Amino acid sequence: MFFSKKKSSITDFSFLAADMHNHILPGIDDGAPDSATSLVLLAELSALGFTKVIPTPHTYQGIYPNTPSTIAASYDQLKKALDSTAGIFPIVDHYGSEYMMDGHFTSIRSKNELLSFGKDRVLVEMSFADNAPMLMDEIFQIQLQGKIPVLAHPERYTYLFGQMGYFEQLIRMGCELQLNLLSLLEHYGKGTQKTALQLLDKQWYSWAGTDTHHIGHIQLLKQLTQSKNFQKIVDYPFLNKGL
Ligand SMILES: [Fe+2]
Numbered sequence: 419m420f421f422s423k424k425k426s427s428i429t430d431f432s433f434l435a436a437d438m439h440n441h442i443l444p445g446i447d448d449g450a451p452d453s454a455t456s457l458v459l460l461a462e463l464s465a466l467g468f469t470k471v472i473p474t475p476h477t478y479q480g481i482y483p484n485t486p487s488t489i490a491a492s493y494d495q496l497k498k499a500l501d502s503t504a505g506i507f508p509i510v511d512h513y514g515s516e517y518m519m520d521g522h523f524t525s526i527r528s529k530n531e532l533l534s535f536g537k538d539r540v541l542v543e544m545s546f547a548d549n550a551p552m553l554m555d556e557i558f559q560i561q562l563q564g565k566i567p568v569l570a571h572p573e574r575y576t577y578l579f580g581q582m583g584y585f586e587q588l589i590r591m592g593c594e595l596q597l598n599l600l601s602l603l604e605h606y607g608k609g610t611q612k613t614a615l616q617l618l619d620k621q622w623y624s625w626a627g628t629d630t631h632h633i634g635h636i637q638l639l640k641q642l643t644q645s646k647n648f649q650k651i652v653d654y655p656f657l658n659k660g661l
Contacts, residue, residue, distance in 0.1 A: 428652045429643050429644075430466055430467030430643060431466050431467040431468055431599075431639070431643075432467035432468075432469070433467075433651075433652050433653075433659075434467075434468070434626055434656060434658040434659065435468070435469050435470060435658055435659045435661070436468065436469070436470035436471070436472065436658045436659065436661040437463060437468050437470070437471045437472065437508075437627055437628045437630070437658070438472045438474070438514075438535050438536070438539075438541070438596070438625055438627050438658060438661060439474050439516065439541060439570060439596060439598070439625075439627025439628065439629050440459075440463075440471060440472075440473060440474060440627065440628050440629060440630040440631075441473070441474070441475055441476070441516075441629070441630065441631045442456050442459045442460060442463075442471065442473050442496075442630060443456065443473040443475045443489065443492040443493060443496055443513065444456045444492055444495055444496055444499075445492060445495075446475050446482065446484055446488055446489065446492045447475045447476040447482040447484065448476070448482070448631055449475065449630070449631045449632070450631075450632075453495055453496055453498075453499035454499075455632075456496050456499065457499055457500070457503055457505070457507070458633065459630055459632075459633065459636065460500075460507045460508060460510070461505055461506065461507060462633070462636040463508055463628070463630065463636070464506050464507055464508050465506075466636070466639055466640070466643075468508050468628075469508050469509060470508050470509045470510075470511075470661060471508040471509070471510050472510075472512060472513060472514060472535045472536070472661065473493070473496075473510065473513045473514075474513065474514045474515055474516045474535060474541050474627075475489055475492065475513070475515055475516070476515070476516050476518070477489075477515045477516070477517045477518065477522075477523075477526070478517075478518040478520075478522075479518070479520065479522035481518075484515065486531060486533060489513060489515060489533065493510075493513050496510065497510070512535070513533065513535075514533045514534055514535030514539070514540070514541055515532075515533045515541065516541045516542070516543055516570055517532070517540065517541065517542045517543070518542075518543055518544075518545070519542050519543065519544050519545075519550035519552065519553055519556060520545075520550065521552075523542070523556065524552065524556065524559075527556065527559060527560065527563070528559075530563060532560070532563070532565060534565055535661070536660075536661045538564060538565045538566055539565070539566050539567075539568050539594070539625075540560055540565050540566070540567050540568065541568050541570055541596070542556070542567055542568070542569060542570065543569070543570040543571070544569075544575060546574065546575060546576070548577065549575075549577055549578075553569075553588075554587075554591060557588070557591045557592060557593045558591065558592075561592050566592065566593075566594060567592070567593045567594070568593070568594045568595070568596050568624070568625055569588060569593055569594070569595055569596065570596050570598070570627070570629075571596065571597070571598040571601065571629065572585060572588075572595050572596075572613075572617065573597065573598070573601045573606075573610050573611075573613035573614040573617060574598065574601065574606055574610050576609060576610075578613070579609050579612075579613055580613075582616065582620075585617065585622055586622075589622055594624035594625060594657075595617065595622055595623050595624060595625070596623065596624070596625040596626065596627050597614060597617070597618070597623045597625070597626045597627070597651075598614075598627060598628075598629045599626055599627065599628055599629075599639060599642060599651075600628070600629065600635065600638050600639065600642065601613075601614040602614055602615075602642060602645065602647040602648070602650070602651070603638060603641060603642055603645060603647070605638055611647075615647070615650070618650055618651070618654065621654070621655070623654070623656065624656065624657050625656060625657055625658060626651065626654075626656045626658060
């Protein structure tokens, strides 16, 4: 008798539909340096199955000192390039930002100037060196403004490895967690991969993002579709599709 193992027919990211974390806006952070590169990245994301892309450039005082107006100018530049170029691209109809959780964030938030992705989500990150002591208070303050905080790539903070109680507390406080898809490979290291699998297992992620900065990330996303961990996310209840 002949037995064959049924292989999943899902081989791209169309199950997510939208990417809500990436650096494809031209010239304002460590992502795409110009519009031509943005278009290449967008075409590649489309080929990977994404039908919508929401750019989230860094806002990080002293390193990527973006403001709503620098981000708007870069977005306008990209929209012009999209309008004048034939090709298949995902929908790009708004943008957010990835905010470094620091004193500058507090000042932007207190002026009510936070950019959100989707209707009301605010993407925040912490330093890779150390925990942000104000995170819990900011999670509370963001929600007072009627918005929902989303912590980017919780699995990438080495000082949080094994701290499942901390992640649970974040979720209880009303903070959502976002998986970096490439964490499922060993791209950011084995500890990150292990933490990502633990958080997935507990179903503590709400969102998944590519965090695309350059073409190297696109190559890795293609590799991910062929990896065994890919099958762990194809049926996961991420919220991306509702964007
Ligand atoms: Fe990012």
